[in-house]
Each structure stands twice: as C-alpha cells, then as structure tokens.
Amino acid sequence: MSRKVEYSTPTNTMRPIGPYSHIAKVGEFITIGATAGVDPTTGKLIGPDIASQTLQILDAFEVMLASVGSDLSHVIHVNVYMKDMKDFDEMNAAYESKMGARKPARTAVAVIDVPKENALLTMNLTAVVAG
Numbered sequence: 001m002s003r004k005v006e007y008s009t010p011t012n013t014m015r016p017i018g019p020y021s022h023i024a025k026v027g028e029f030i031t032i033g034a035t036a037g038v039d040p041t042t043g044k045l046i047g048p049d050i051a052s053q054t055l056q057i058l059d060a061f062e063v064m065l066a067s068v069g070s071d072l073s074h075v076i077h078v079n080v081y082m083k084d085m086k087d088f089d090e091m092n093a094a095y096e097s098k099m100g101a102r103k104p105a106r107t108a109v110a111v112i113d114v115p116k117e118n119a120l121l122t123m124n125l126t127a128v129v130a131g
C-alpha cells in the first residue's frame with residue numbers, strides 16, 4: 001500500500017474556511033475533515049434546523065467521497081459535534097434517513113462551538129476506497 005498522502009478539495013463542494021484540505025487519502029484510507037451544513041455554491045449555512053444541516057453535510061460527504069473513489073457505504077466512522085445535545089434525536093432522524101441501513105461506527109458529542117458561525121453541528125469521517 002502506498003504511504004503517499006494525497007490532499008484534495010473538490011471544486012464542486014464548499015470552500016475550506018481555514019488552512020486545510022477537505023480530504024486526505026493514504027492508499028485505501030480516506031479521512032474527511034470537519035464539515036458544516038453550508039450551500040456549496042454560496043457558502044451560506046443551510047437551515048436553520050439541525051436536520052437540514054445534517055443532510056447537507058452528508059450530501060457534501062457523498063460528493064467528497066466520490067471524488068476519491070468512495071461512497072457512504074464505505075464509511076468506517078463518523079464524528080458528530082453538536083452545539084446542543086437536545087438536537088440529538090432530530091440529528092439522528094435526519095442521519096438515518098440518509099444513511100439508511102448503513103451504520104458506521106459513530107461518536108456524537110456536544111461541544112461549546114464550531115467554526116462556521118451559527119452552525120448547529122459539524123461532522124467528519126473516515127472511510128475506505130470502494131471496491
């Protein structure tokens with residue numbers, strides 16, 4: 001397996017808001033950094049509800065994973081960072097509506113803040129290349 005680390009940010013997704021790439025890939029392993037629920041064209045937050053933001057993030061993950069030969073069925077682990085744990089059930093419902101029977105390992109926690117102003121959550125993941 002190659003140990004070369006490839007960093008990428010697809011052009012058809014939101015621009016990073018700091019000095020990072022959305023995706024890092026080493027051989028078959030993929031990691032996607034924290035991503036908020038923003039419109040990829042305007043950079044504006046989707047919502048204001050956590051369900052909309054959750055679905056937007058998962059849509060963005062689909063685009064990012066496709067750019068490196070993967071998809072949501074090859075996700076290993078997801079981290080969910082919410083501003084308020086009271087949103088847990090609503091986030092879960094939206095998450096499950098998109099992920100369906102796919103149930104990667106997941107860690108959901110509440111945090112004091114996230115980088116995108118007014119965002120209710122941010123998520124990141126690890127995955128492998130499809131095949």
Ligand SMILES: N/C(=C\C=C\C(=O)O)C(=O)O
Nearest residue numbers: 018033034035036115116
């Ligand atoms: N991944 C980072 C920020 C993401 C923010 C966002 O999508 O709203 C970072 O600063 O490392």
